[in-house]
Amino acid sequence: MGATFSLPIFSPEASAAFDKLPTELLLRMVRIVLRDDPLAVCRLLCSSRALQRLVHEDSEEAAELRAARSLLTQQRLHELREAAGLEGSVVPALVRSISRQLSFVKQPPAPTTTLDLSRGRVYLGVSMPLTWRVSGEARGRTVARFLRVSGALTSLALAGICDESAAAIAEAMKVNGVLRELHLDRDCTIGSFGAAAIAAALTINGALTDLRLASNCIGDAGATAIAEALRFNGALTDLRLASNHIGDAGAAAIAEALRFNGALAALNLGWNQVSDEGAAAIAEALKVNGALTDLDLSHNKIGVEGADELAEFLRGGRYRRGAWRANGALTMLNLAGNEFNGCVRGDSKNQVARGKLQAAAQFRGTSFKLELGPADHAWKYGF
Numbered sequence: 001m002g003a004t005f006s007l008p009i010f011s012p013e014a015s016a017a018f019d020k021l022p023t024e025l026l027l028r029m030v031r032i033v034l035r036d037d038p039l040a041v042c043r044l045l046c047s048s049r050a051l052q053r054l055v056h057e058d059s060e061e062a063a064e065l066r067a068a069r070s071l072l073t074q075q076r077l078h079e080l081r082e083a084a085g086l087e088g089s090v091v092p093a094l095v096r097s098i099s100r101q102l103s104f105v106k107q108p109p110a111p112t113t114t115l116d117l118s119r120g121r122v123y124l125g126v127s128m129p130l131t132w133r134v135s136g137e138a139r140g141r142t143v144a145r146f147l148r149v150s151g152a153l154t155s156l157a158l159a160g161i162c163d164e165s166a167a168a169i170a171e172a173m174k175v176n177g178v179l180r181e182l183h184l185d186r187d188c189t190i191g192s193f194g195a196a197a198i199a200a201a202l203t204i205n206g207a208l209t210d211l212r213l214a215s216n217c218i219g220d221a222g223a224t225a226i227a228e229a230l231r232f233n234g235a236l237t238d239l240r241l242a243s244n245h246i247g248d249a250g251a252a253a254i255a256e257a258l259r260f261n262g263a264l265a266a267l268n269l270g271w272n273q274v275s276d277e278g279a280a281a282i283a284e285a286l287k288v289n290g291a292l293t294d295l296d297l298s299h300n301k302i303g304v305e306g307a308d309e310l311a312e313f314l315r316g317g318r319y320r321r322g323a324w325r326a327n328g329a330l331t332m333l334n335l336a337g338n339e340f341n342g343c344v345r346g347d348s349k350n351q352v353a354r355g356k357l358q359a360a361a362q363f364r365g366t367s368f369k370l371e372l373g374p375a376d377h378a379w380k381y382g383f
Contacts, residue, residue, distance in 0.1 A: 026050055030061045055151075069151060070111065076146040077112055083142045084117050085131045111152030118157040118186040129187070130159045140168025147172035147179065157183035166194030173201040173208065180207060185214040185240065195222025202229035202236065209235055214242040214268065223250030230257035230264065237263055242296070243271040251278030255285040258292060266294040270334065279306030283313040286328040293329050298371070299337035307340040307353040314360035314368075333361075336373030 021029060030051070055065050081087040120128040132139055139161065147153070147169070161169070161184050173179065184190060190198075195218035202208070218226075223246045230236070251274045258264070274282075279302045286292065302310075316327040335341075340353045354372060361370035 021050065026054065027059070027061050030054065030065060069149060073111070073146070073150050073152075076149055077115070080115075080117070080142050080146045083132060083134045083139065084120075085133050086117070086121065112150070113152050114155040115153060116155075116157045118159040118183065132160050136162055137164035137168060140165025144168045144172035147176045150176070151178060153179055155179075155181040155183075157181075157186070159186040159188065161188040161190060161194075163189070163191050163194040166190045167197035170194075170197035170201040173198075174204045176205070177207050181210040181212075182208060183210075183212040184216070185212040188213075188216050190216040190218060190222075192219055192221035192225070194218070196225040199225040199229040202226070202233045206233075206235045210238040211236060212238075212240040213244065214240045216244050219245045220247050220250035220253075224253040227253035227257040230254070230261045233261070234263045238266045239264060240266075240268040241272070242268045246272040246274065248273075248275055248278035248281075250274075252281040255281035258282070258285040258289045261289070262291045264292055267292060268296040270296045270298040270300070272300055274300040274302065276303050276306035276309070278302075280309040283309040286313055286330060287316060288328075290329050294332040295330060296334040297338070298334045298373075302335065302338040302340060304340050304349050304353045307335070307338070307357055310335070311353070311356040311360040314357070314370075315363055331367055332369045332371075334371040336371050341373060 051065070054062055055069070056062070078087055117130060120130040134142065143156075143158065143165070147156075156179060158169075166184065166188075169182075169184075173182075190213060195213070195216075198211075198213070199222075202211075216222075218241070223241060223244065226239075226241070227250070230239075246269060251269065251272075254267070254269070255278070274297060279297065279300075282295075282297070283306075286295075310333070313327055314330075314333075335357070340350050342350055357370060357372065361368055
């Protein structure tokens with residue numbers, strides 16, 4: 001029986017060693033490793049620049065490498081769907097067992113670009129809740145194994161993710177360079193620990209553009225961690241943090257990040273606990289931010305003072321080259337359901353605050369949209 005070759009467990013050192021190999025030696029190594037340990041070389045694809053270049057070339061080794069990754073990705077996808085209760089327990093053959101036949105894989109399985117595991121099976125037209133067969137951190141590890149080998153997935157939506165599973169997913173995000181959308185906003189319980197792990201990944205990941213963490217419990221600590229990441233991240237354009245128990249401290253941290261971030265275009269902080277102090281911090285930051293166009297602060301605790309600060313921002317601007325330019329780039333502001341909207345009879349301060357905002361919105365022109373909701377909305381529903 002011939003000797004076999006196996007790579008050591010995945011590590012940055014192994015990846016760096018591959019990157020230093022001459023092209024001819026690299027091809028020879030890939031040929032050997034694909035025969036004896038294709039799982040390892042597929043894992044190395046996540047971080048080795050040399051292998052990432054090779055996989056796009058027109059060679060026999062590149063074709064087999066693409067086939068191996070495709071087969072392994074399908075296996076990891078099956079494992080993930082099985083863990084989520086959407087597949088049977090029969091797992092496809094391991095890549096290792098068919099590695100010697102990779103040359104005959106003329107048409108690898110079509111890659112999965114969108115994966116929605118935020119809801120379960122559909123019965124009679126009704127989506128049932130997702131029921132995971134594994135719990136806690138195991139969910140995150142299963143998702144992470146798939147993300148590390150997938151070279152095509154651009155959109156992923158998950159339900160039932162907790163702190164530990166979010167941390168495992170965040171580790172995989174550090175080496176995944178293709179995922180564009182990550183939605184963790186359905187029946188999830190991510191707290192400050194998971195948010196901090198995701199924030200750490202955002203400082204490295206340059207591919208993700210849409211992150212949805214609504215309806216979790218990251219609080220001020222989690223919002224502050226994500227805000228720190230926004231200072232360095234230049235890819236994220238849509239961030240949704242609605243219903244996360246974020247108060248003025250978290251809003252102030254995000255406001256400070258907006259002074260430096262030039263990529264984020266949409267920010268949703270609705271249904272939180274932001275009051276006048278947080279609103280004032282955001283209004284001040286928007287004066288120097290030239291990227292944010294859509295801001296949702298609905299259903300918070302913003303009163304007259306916060307509303308006045310936002311109105312002052314909307315009215316402000318400066319003349320540049322003979323033309324008036326309004327502050328910032330904002331074209332949509334949602335303030336419905338806040339405290340200043342509680343216009344009870346005789347409450348002139350709230351009415352004046354609404355009037356200032358409406359006048360400021362008109363001042364910015366017809367392209368600007370301001371959402372205040374009904375005048376008595378906050379009073380009716382107890383805000």
